[in-house]
Amino acid sequence: xxxxxxxxxxxxxxxxxxxxxxxxxxxxxxxxxxxxxxxxxxxxxxxxxxxxxxxxxxxxxxxxxxxxxxxxxxxxxxxxxxxxxxxxxxxxxxxxxxxxxxxxxxxxxxxxxxxxxxxxxxxxxxxxxxxxxxxxxxxxxxxxxxxxxxxxxxxxxxxxxxxxxxxxxxxxxxxxxxxxxxxxxxxxxxxxxxxxxxxxxxxxxxxxxxxxxxxxxxxxxxxxxxxxxxxxxxxxxxxxxxxxxxxxxxxxxxxxxxxxxxxxxxxxxxxxxxxxxxxxxxxxxxxxxxxxxxxxxxxxxxxxxxxxxxxxxxxxxxxxxxxx
Amino acid sequence: xxxxxxxxxxxxxxxxxxxxxxxxxxxxxxxxxxxxxxxxxxxxxxxxxxxxxxxxxxxxxxxxxxxxxxxxxxxxxxxxxxxxxxxxxxxxxxxxxxxxxxxxxxxxxxxxxxxxxxxxxxxxxxxxxxxxxxxxxxxxxxxxxxxxxxxxxxxxxxxxxxxxxxxxxxxxxxxxxxxxxxxxxxxxxxxxxxxxxxxxxxxxxxxxxxxxxxxxxxxxxxxxxxxxxxxxxxxx
Numbered sequence: 118x119x120x121x122x123x124x125x126x127x128x129x130x131x132x133x134x135x136x137x138x139x140x141x142x143x144x145x146x147x148x149x150x151x152x153x154x155x156x157x158x159x160x161x162x163x164x165x166x167x168x169x170x171x172x173x174x175x176x177x178x179x180x181x182x183x184x185x186x187x188x189x190x191x192x193x194x195x196x197x198x199x200x201x202x203x204x205x206x207x208x209x210x211x212x213x214x215x216x217x218x219x220x221x222x223x224x225x226x227x228x229x230x231x232x233x234x235x236x237x238x239x240x241x242x243x244x245x246x247x248x249x250x251x252x253x254x255x256x257x258x259x260x261x262x263x264x265x266x267x268x269x270x271x272x273x274x275x276x277x278x279x280x281x282x283x284x285x286x287x288x289x290x291x292x293x294x295x296x297x298x299x300x301x302x303x304x305x306x307x308x309x310x311x312x313x314x315x316x317x318x319x320x321x322x323x324x325x326x327x328x329x330x331x332x333x334x335x336x337x338x339x340x341x342x343x344x345x346x347x348x349x350x351x352x353x354x355x356x357x358x359x360x361x362x363x364x365x366x367x368x369x370x371x372x373x374x375x376x377x378x379x380x381x382x383x384x385x386x387x388x389x390x391x392x393x394x395x396x397x398x399x400x401x402x403x404x405x406x407x408x409x410x411x412x413x414x415x416x417x418x419x420x421x422x423x424x425x426x427x428x429x430x431x432x433x434x435x436x437x438x439x440x441x
Numbered sequence: 442x443x444x445x446x447x448x449x450x451x452x453x454x455x456x457x458x459x460x461x462x463x464x465x466x467x468x469x470x471x472x473x474x475x476x477x478x479x480x481x482x483x484x485x486x487x488x489x490x491x492x493x494x495x496x497x498x499x500x501x502x503x504x505x506x507x508x509x510x511x512x513x514x515x516x517x518x519x520x521x522x523x524x525x526x527x528x529x530x531x532x533x534x535x536x537x538x539x540x541x542x543x544x545x546x547x548x549x550x551x552x553x554x555x556x557x558x559x560x561x562x563x564x565x566x567x568x569x570x571x572x573x574x575x576x577x578x579x580x581x582x583x584x585x586x587x588x589x590x591x592x593x594x595x596x597x598x599x600x601x602x603x604x605x606x607x608x609x610x611x612x613x614x615x616x617x618x619x620x621x622x623x624x625x626x627x628x629x630x631x632x633x634x635x636x637x638x639x640x641x642x643x644x645x646x647x648x649x650x651x652x653x654x655x656x657x658x659x660x661x662x663x664x665x666x667x668x669x670x671x672x673x674x675x676x677x
Contacts, residue, residue, distance in 0.1 A: 127535065131478055
């Protein structure tokens, strides 16, 4: 019995991994493409840093860079390490997996007779992304971001943007830019192709190992926790939302196909629960936890999970009040 | 500065690791395991990703032998190579062998409401999935009583009733598989088939009293043949 279950878990693991690897590769290639076409990433630092406009702009970038949530992590990392305002980077990380043409099209294909969902999903994703960006901004970058990401990010930020206590170099008070800085800013150097390849290869290899870890956990939990338990609560308004949120965490499928999965149980659950499933999965799931660990310290991860869960629960409740 | 020996060059290690991932994706694309893991629409994407990774691996290999500045592999890169190699070898040497009955037993039934159905298929050409969808959209069982049936599927034990013949529907990968099944009037006096056994059944649709009142359809077999698992066992 246990051997049968382990064999099934092994197959689930391979399914999750082999399905996600191409998307991860796409994400790494987009990130490398951004380094090639916009060397120096000046455009990143020009994104708005306004607490609301920043995340909204980041979210809107999803339309330009269609990657699902696994591919999104390397792109968001590239944005943050290139000095993009924190809000814009986080807005992209959390909303772009939903706000992109592929995901919107697949949601429409799965639920052509539920137009409210087509509007509620992107809208909900923006609300959750803005909320999370505001919440995580309260923590402060040094406590939020991983040390190596922070170090890369500092290289691309003007000294004046870095708090006095966070500086490891430089003089107190922003010095006037030297002629050399101005020249570098005016004509950033395009990285040589070999260097670009080296960086992209290393990033893919590192992320793929994190993906393996996430897929192992997701496969084991899926094999040993019967899914029918989660869907047994069916029509109970709050319980069904919580159950479907848990399911989204466990199942860990890509945002580009999760609507089709939701279709298979849409008839059994409340509308709020359905939306909760479609909103939470793209932000956080078991497979993503290890990938997000590349960006956030544990505190950031916990806050992201708790904040997203709370907001999605509230949105689900509100939808149930409206639709039931 | 003298370049590090060939075997200690980071570019060579990266080429090896990337090559291993490329091998995993390419071998999976040709050895038939994708049919067991992923919906067919994703198969070309996996093969393409494998080819791209192979290309990048070859470029890294060229770099390792090239005249440019050579970087010496550090401990983290060594760890990445060892772990990648271990995982890739495990995946290549241990192909997936899931128990469909075990997987289906833990999943809720697929309840997709079909809005459009094609009725062009004559009864004997309908697959198990076609039958389940048809019965869901046309709940009056009397419409189909006596129709000929030729279906195949695996034996799915059911709690509190006799086993059904089932299939797994997959939207993306095995992780989202959900089962559909049809009740079968198994011949009396015959030893039950084990779970997961694939069967081809010829017979007719028959009516019998449903547990909750009313009537329901079940497959009344005239011939049952054990068959090997089909090359493409998952249905979209």
